[in-house]
Amino acid sequence: MLPTDRRTFLRILSSGALAAALPASIDRALAIPAHNKNGSIEDVEHIVILMQENQSFDHYFGTLRGVRGFGDPYPIKLPSGKPVWYQPDGNGYLLPFHPGTNNLGSKFLEGTPHNWPDSHGAWNNGKYDAWVANKGRATMSHLTRQDIPFHFALAEAFTICDAYHCSLMGATDPNRYHMWTGWCGNDGAGGGPVVDNSEAGYDWHTYPERLEQAGISWKIYQDVGDGLDAPGFWGWTGDPYIGNYGDNSLLYFHQYQNALPGQPLYERARRGTNIKVGGTLFDILKEDVRQNRLPRVSWIASPEAFSEHSNWPPNYGAWYISQVLDALTSNPSLWSKTALFITYDENDGFFDHVVPPTPPRSAAEGKSTVSTINEIYPGNGSSYESGPYGLGNRVPMIVVSPWSKGGWVCSQVFDHTSLIRFIEQRFASGNPNLIEANITPWRRAVCGDLTSAFDFKTPNAAKVSLPSTSKYPPHDNQRHPDFQMVPPKNQKMPKQEKGLRHARAIPYELQASGKADFGADSFEISFANSGEAAACFHVRSGNSAQGPWTFTVEAGKSLSYLWDIGSDPGRYDLSVFGPNGFMRAFRGGVSGSKANIDTECRYDGDDLQLEVILTNRGARFCRVTVANAYGGKKVERSLSPGQSVKTTWDLNASFGWYNLSIEEASDRSFARQLAGHVESGTPSVSDPAFGS
DSSP, X not given: OOHHHHHHHHHHHTTTGGGOSSOHHHHHHHHSOOOOSSSSGGGOOEEEEEEEOOOOHHHHHTTSTTSSSTTOSOOOBOTTSSBTTSEEETTXXXXXXXXXXXXXXXXXXXXXXXXXXXXXXXXXXXXXXXXXXXXXXXXXXXXXXXXXXXXHHHHHHSEEEXXXXXXXXXXXXXXXXXXXXXXXXXXXXXXXXXXXXXXXXXXXXOHHHHHHHHTOOEEEEOBOTTOSSGGGGGGOOSSTTSSOTTOOGGGGBHHHHTOOTTSHHHHHHSOOBOTTSSSOTTHHHHHHHHTTOOOSEEXXXXXXXXXXXXXXXXXXXXXXXXXXXXXXXXXXXXXXXXXXXXXXXOOTTOOOSSOOOOOOSSGXXXXXXXXOTTOEEOOBTTTBOOEEOOOOOBOOEEEESTTSOSSEEEOSOBOTHHHHHHHHHHHOTTOGGGSOTTSOHHHHHHSOOSGGGOOSSSOOOOOOOOOOOTTOSOSSSOXXXXXXXXOOSSOXXXXXXXXXXXXXXOOOOEEEEEEEETTTTEEEEEEEEOSSSOEEEEEXXXXXXXXXXXXXXXXXXXEEEEEEOTTTTTEEEEEEEOGGGOEEEEEEEOSTTSOOEEEEEEEETTTTEEEEEEEEOSSSOEEEEEEEXXXXXXXXXXXXXXXXXEEEEEOGGGTTXXXXXXXXXXXXXXXXXXXXXXXXXXXXXXXXXXXO
């Protein structure tokens, strides 16, 4: 190792992490009361965004208790008929696996493909059955609490979002463009659309420019590496322990490249530490916090070695995150007014089992009540085929603040544009120029603004301890070969941790009801949304040659879709998946001897009750059985033709969660399944079925 490299490394570590068993600042972060003057988002005075690299939600948190991970009771079924976990692998399948090596979080883990072609290939038009073929076998690997204890403990201490998606099925830069600008130039102007890391130079408007024009202070915290200009590769460097890994994507825009010293875009986006000549990675951040100079909005870009990008160890990133927290909490008054978002730009090629919401490309793929303009990439030759930009796959998001502590989960759908939406919510009141016009109507409808992850009125004061990261700084500053993640010979599904988690209230109240038409050999599903946020429904068919479809329904609206089933010997087998475990399944036939029973749901959020109304639309007598997987007595009802009956289910024991199965005695082909959560507008708990 060269002496200059050794000195560089020692300067990196001189922040004091080696001497800290548990940073006192983390204890302060959990003990310092939230600024609670207004009891609203107005109490947030500083927003800090730390976007790391390339991890999927399941890869990191599939085994974490109380989130939608490996214990998800309603996984989609692949065209093979197997649950989504059974990804085709040659003539067999590959399940999610842990390589079985101790201390995996400190290994130099191999990476996987993560560009537009392979990401859309794995998605496979929504069939979601080509991960191994496009990403390699390492795609199905995952970590556990024992591997990344700091990440798990951070989720236990604050609020984790288990429906946060990256913005685009593809690489780093276009995902970061969504964070900083609301899109990737989708309209074709300003040098876009950009769906890869070409970094050619662009001209569309960025959100920091809106902040500047509105007089809202902002800044990028980074290290300059070998220079933040074209000869220095905008922060790219051969030394992975310095620079910003090229992750300050604002520097790929001409307005920042052409900015001169003294001008705001230069001073706020092209300055940083220079640890090649002295100091530490966090000197500027620490000093700004100490002097109460932290801007209203800040973004942090870490060097490559600490970014959590493969093949760098995840626990190098844990050390880096802990140092950011150490800096922010060193000023208790400032921390009491600060919201820190820790997320990841994309999922690398690591598998996640939740099919992302996407807009339909045509009427054959579904419908949307909201415009899908600028959400479908037109294609660019044979290597970049047409397809939806996103949403991309789920990535981790942990909301760290005095208003989000206590070990919560928030299951509203978000993406990287939600970060802009949160800034809008805080600062755009009375200033319409802070509303980002780049965010498309469909994305603005489907993705929330992250405010549901907070409790501004009565901040949670629970005290939780975090483990030390003192063992995670690099033991040298060298690159190391990939650690190969080899699947076990004897496969089995990983177990999710048992236990419940506090759950934030979310704004969904959804319906999907089915109706068979025996005379027309058709089946119709009506989607209705009486909640406060739009929802995207994903529909799959038991006939592998058909579908899937996607339907977006705005709050207060409805739509319907008709399936012609005459070509499938009069059978239907359709399943609907929505946010937060919403699921409906419809199976049966349309011949005269088959059961023809409609189901209607009514929600009572105040008393946590679900009312199910069954109507016999057929020509024969039916005997129906209804059972709830969460408990309660099985109900049997007899229905004459045209008769309706009502069953009421008390869901207090399951905290509003339900999973009803409906069968008819003389028609084994008939089945209905109704699952989801009745929202009360108040906090609840995670699905008890997770990890059971």
